[in-house]
Amino acid sequence: MQAGSSEEVASLMERILYEVKKLIVGQDVFLERVMVAILAQGHLLVEGVPGLAKTLTVKALANTINGGFRRIQFTPDLVPADLVGNRIYNQKTGEFTTTLGPVFTHLLLADEINRAPAKVQSALLEVMQERQVTIAGETHRLPAPFLVMATQNPIETEGTYPLPEAQVDRFMMKVLVGYPTPEEEFVIVQRVTGEVPQLAAITTPEELAALQAECRKGFVEPALMQHAVKLVAATRDPEKYGLKEIAPYLNFGASPRASIHLVEGARALAFLRGRDYVLPEDLVDLVPDVLRHRLVLSYQAMAEGLDADALIFKIMKHLPAPAKALEKHVATT
Known part of the structure; x- marks a missing residue:
């Protein structure tokens, strides 16, 4: 599909949402904000207690756009190299090779982002703003489209680091995800305990990048x-x-x-x-x-x-x- 009118964009996004909703119950506002972030090329900060399908939502979206998905569990012992990659010395050849980190994907889920120390936060800063990584003086561009969705747990503060204001400002939106209604939770239990639906790929990262360009008009x-x-x-x-x-x-x-x-x-x-x-x-x-x-x-x-x-x-x-x-x-x- 080529980027076309706003009606065509809306139709494609509706088909993506239809596929995602086979797996995700409720969370309509959250899903809409994720779609907005993808179209507007912005990053998303999500705050909600564990178990609200935040990870599942991003993974399902990655499947529908046939794009790459990576999840990074942020912990206090994480170092920047775990995020962006590193230079590794090969004893056999006597040369250094660059190993790219998990940020080289289309949809990156940063779970419990406020658990990582300042050095890791600053490494993520360049990734979010410049959409590139510098390792040993060499710059590597990230794939397009690229979206960071970071999660925070509001009820757990021990062992967390406050996010720097400069980094918080780079998130386009902060979305609050609440508990499902009893009716929605009943449907969730039915789906999770039954046969897992298979999601179809609706579009490609290249087509999505064209839609992003169309949206800017x-x-x-x-x-x-x-x-x-x-x-x-x-x-x-x-x-x-x-x-x-x-x-x-x-x-x-x-x-x-x-x-x-x-x-x-x-x-x-x-x-x-x-x-x-x-x-x-x-x-x-x-x-x-x-x-x-x-x-x-x-x-x-x-x-x-x-x-x-x-x-x-x-x-x-x-x-x-x-x-x-x-x-x-x-x-x-």
């Missing part, structure tokens, strides 16, 4: 871009935007990368919904996921039991999206 109204910038700026200087009451709760706001990810994510979400132009609801739906991991809360916020989502919703309520964005564009298409 989607139209975004300048008013919506301005709204994205305004929302992000309000996290840095709440008083300037009439939000003086939340200023004591924020030590640091989101970086300009948040504005970029918000627009790119909204464009990808619009394509998933069968449009080549972004509507306000596409942008609004992604605001909590794009911003929640980028806000550094004050001790006062923690003492009063406020989380990032509560502050984000206050900002969104005070700064509503432009109601008539794209009216002219839609009328002429």
Whole structure:
């Protein structure tokens, strides 16, 4: 299949989701965010307790796009070479050979990413941002498309390292995965204890890369871009935007990368919904996921039991999206 219209992109993504849903029950928002991240070429940080099919979801997606999948279990004794690869001396030939690490894949699952020390985090930083690895002065490009999905366990803090702000900022979104409903859990038990369904390969990494390029052509109204910038700026200087009451709760706001990810994510979400132009609801739906991991809360916020989502919703309520964005564009298409 060649990259085509937004309807064709949406149709392909629907077929991929249909295959994945043969295995995964529920988790509709989580799956949609994964698809957004793939189309927008962004990385995903997932927070949820063990046993919620985070690993299974990524593995199923890798099967449907016929791409490579690797899982790395992050532990305190992990070293950068375990991640990116190393130079190994061959005694027989007297030469060094390069062994590439598990990051050379299409979908990389970094399980319990906050269990690894700072050196490993910094090695992953180049991988996520530059999509390349440097070993002994030699640069190796990662395969395309490339997506890092990292998981964190919110109920286990012993033996964990806080992620550096520079690395957290490189994740396009942070998605919170909750428990399934009793009805969904019943279906999960039925599927897991029965015959495992076989997933079909729907597309290839090359076709997916073409779809990513097509997605970048989607139209975004300048008013919506301005709204994205305004929302992000309000996290840095709440008083300037009439939000003086939340200023004591924020030590640091989101970086300009948040504005970029918000627009790119909204464009990808619009394509998933069968449009080549972004509507306000596409942008609004992604605001909590794009911003929640980028806000550094004050001790006062923690003492009063406020989380990032509560502050984000206050900002969104005070700064509503432009109601008539794209009216002219839609009328002429």
